[in-house]
Amino acid sequence: MKLLLTSAGIQNKSIHDALVDMLGKPIAESSALCIPTAVYAIPGGAGNAWRFISGQSSTPMCELGWKSLGVLELTALPSIDDELWVPRVKETDVLLVDGGDPLYLCYWMRQSGLADLLPSLNAVYVGLSAGSMVMAPNIGEFFVGWTPPTGGDETLGLVDFAIFPHLDHEMLPYNTMAAAERWAAGMQGPAYAMDDQTAIKVIDGAVEVVSEGNWKLFSP
Incomplete structure (x- = not known):
């Protein structure tokens, strides 16, 4: 399983090169499926979903030249037959998973059946913010917005570390290193704080930070 967990998409050459390396071929020869679901659970979701899909956001994903x-x-998948979507997911080269609310995304990954498919896929999974956070065992109270029916902050647990994205972002004044340290103190395992110029590459459990910016690993 190959994961490229970004804070804000493919923001620089280092992250771009990591993606191409994981694909094993040029982006122009690769097929992609984008997943906007998480963004609907935050303000402005419909407009942000359109910008993500049409490649007009500030978080490069869909516009890379696939x-x-x-x-x-x-949210549509539970109401249709598996044969209408599962084969396409199995044959695609990359999944591009948008940001938004990580618990809402986790809920629909499980409800749709995608969560069960992920470990067996050959596709590269590229997460953006919530799309990256959802891979962790949990997200921490700091990031809880939409509340799942069962409560809590648990996510998929496909990696053993948690992620604090958008570190020191000018539009997110609460996402400071001090806030990240307090958040990490409440987490059970390793936790990464990372800015928008940083991503975490995971291949078969091996973790590598790819960065042209600022990040910090908090050990439990």
Whole structure:
């Protein structure tokens, strides 16, 4: 399983090169499916979903020049037959998973059946903010917005570390290193704080930070 967990998409050459390396071929020869689901659970969700899909956001994902690009809307999947979407997911080269609310995304990944498929896929999974955070065992109270029916802050647990994205972002004054330290103190395992110029590459459990910016690993 190959994961590229970003704070804000493919923001620099280092992250871009990591993606191409994980794909094993040029982006122009690769097929992609984008997943906007998480963004609907935050203010401005519909407009932000359109900007993400159309490649007009400030978080480069869909606009990278893919050979083909489709939209996988997780909330629709429980109401249709698996054969209408599972084969496409299995054959695609990359999943582009938008940010938004990580618990809402986790809920629909599980409800749709995508969560069960992920460990067996050959696709590269590229997360953006919430799309990255959802891979962790939990997100921490700091990031709880939408509340799942069962409560709590648990996510998929496909990696053993948690992520604090958008470190020191000018539009997110609460996302400071001091806030990240307090957040990390309440987490059970390793936790990364990272800015928008940073991503975490995971291949078969091996973790590597790819960064042209600022990040910090908090050990439990």
